[in-house]
Amino acid sequence: MARVGLTKERLTLAGAELADEVGFDKVTVSALARRFGVKDASLYSHVRNSQDLKTRIALLALAELADRVAAALAGRSGKDALAAFADAYRDYAREHPGRYAAAQLxxxxxxxxxxxAGKHSAMTRAILRGYDLAEPDQTDAIRLLGSTFHGYVTLEQAGAFGHTARDSQTSWTRILDALDALLRNWPTT
Amino acid sequence: MARVGLTKERLTLAGAELADEVGFDKVTVSALARRFGVKDASLYSHVRNSQDLKTRIALLALAELADRVAAALAGRSGKDALAAFADAYRDYAREHPGRYAAAQLxxxxxxxxxxxAGKHSAMTRAILRGYDLAEPDQTDAIRLLGSTFHGYVTLEQAGAFGHTARDSQTSWTRILDALDALLRNWPTT
DNA sequence: TTATTTGCCTAATACTCCTAGGTATCTTAG
DNA sequence: CTAAGATACCTAGGAGTATTAGGCAAATAA
Known part of the structure; x- marks a missing residue:
């Protein structure tokens, strides 16, 4: 019996790939074992249980996403940074739907x-450097941006924007314009 | 063996309650059977399968939510309507987290x-009547509002806004202010 | 080469989903 | 009011997933 060479890392990565292919909720110990051509029980030397596996996939996704966003943000500010951040987010979700779902765990x-996760909130805050917003408005604005991006990506993935004439890419661009305008002109109480 | 009196409707309602208590993903045929003190197999006279049960719960949630929003929206316009819509949405999600998750199915x-679902999109569009937005800006604005509300509610539920000083209710109110300002002053291309 | 670790296996238990077929309870027509 | 039919719930059982315990063989270290 030739060994396949399982490790935590390979299982996590394969789990992430599986998630992208069939959906995060369908990532299962047995499906992953099948993928490697080994028995279910063999995975338990490497991951504690099913929950542990899912958590590892989630952490992988969070780290990957943070890297992408960091790269996109480098050297940009103002609206450029806003758009780069948002696009990095959305692109990741579209390329890796399963991983994106995992990151929501x-x-x-x-x-x-x-x-x-800490890196993520720090980066979100960094976008606002190009806008003139003091606390506590800054926190409110961060929550608005996070909510909108996450909500848009989720709804888009669910196919919510696919059934009308207006294409999703155009709406996305216009929404970024609108958010930029809003941040430049944040209403005072 | 006294009959319990199962019906599609009672199962769906009990499933919704179970979802609110333990989470929609933990709503299972066996858990529901246990709740009624009957055997698993007995449920299959009333629902086709597990997926069918979940779909029914989702439809219940969508209908309930639509009713609430419709009631909240009645007689309001402009920012009043915007806030009423958003609050109805958020309140439902907070009172019925499992049902809200079900509605996302x-x-x-x-x-x-x-x-x-059709009623939902019609009502979202109705909010914009108080603002001066023509197509295709209207569609973009609807997508922005839907994304933001859904995203906020989801993140809030996940506890994302609970760990800082700024409380979530205040941010929510300010975000509604900001969105109102944005709609009144939608940037032209 | 031997000793040790460890990767993967078999075996077994528990839980969820679901089908098939049976019995008891309710409903309704005569 | 009773017989016939409909149906609510049951038992039995098969399939898939999660998980534990213990064993053998392959890789690694002495």
Missing amino acids: ELDAETALASA | ELDAETALASA
């Missing part, structure tokens, strides 16, 4: 701290 | 047509 406090 | 085309 709610992590326990400890795991979240060890994840790239 | 992707339905096949036929089921979607028979659902309250």
Whole structure:
């Protein structure tokens, strides 16, 4: 019996690929074992359980996404940064729907701290440097941006924007324009 | 063996309650059977399968949500309507997290047509009547609003806004202010 | 080469989903 | 009011997934 060479890392990566192919919720220990041509039980030397596997995939996705966003953001500011951030986000979700869904997995406090989640919020805050917003408006604006991007990407993935004449790419661009205008002219209370 | 009196409707409602208690993804045929004190197999006289049960819960949630939004929207326009719509949405999600998750279930085309989904998009469009927006800006604005509300509610539910000083209710109110300002002053290309 | 680690296996239990076929309870027509 | 039919719920059982325990063989270290 030739060994296949399983490791945490290979399982996590294969799990992420599987998620992109069939959906994150269909990533299962047995499906992954099947993919490697080994028995289910063999995976348990490498991951604690199904939840552990999913968490690892989620952390992988968060890290990948953070890297992409960081690269996109480098050297940009103002609306350029806003668009780069948003596009990095959306592109990742479109290229890797399963991984994106994985990144949405709610992590326990400890795991979240060890994840790239902190990096994400720092980067979101960085976008606003190009706009003149003080606290607490800044926090509100961050929440608005995060909500809008996440919501758009989720709804787009669910096919919500595919059934009308207006194509999704155009709406996306116009929404970025609108958000930019809003940030430049944030209403005071 | 006294009969419990199962029907599609009671199963669907109990499924919705179960979803709110333990999460939509944990709504299972066996859990529901346990709740009624009957055997798993007994449910299959009333629902076709697990997917059918989930779809019914989703349709229930969509209909309930549409009713709430319609009631909230009645007699309001402009920013009032915007806030009423958004609050109805968010309140429903907070009171019924499982149902709200169910409403996100992707339905096949036929089921979607028979659902309250059409009513939802009509109502979203109705909000914009108080603002001076022509097509295709209107479609873009609808997508922005839908994305932001859905994204905010989802992230809030995931606990994303609970760990900083700024409380979520305040951000929500300010974001509605900001969106109102944006709609009143939609940037032209 | 031997000793040790460890990668993968078999075996077994539990839970969920679902089908087939049976029995008991309700409903309704005569 | 009773017999006939419909149907609510049951038992039995097969298939897939999650997980644990313990074993053998392949890789690695001594």
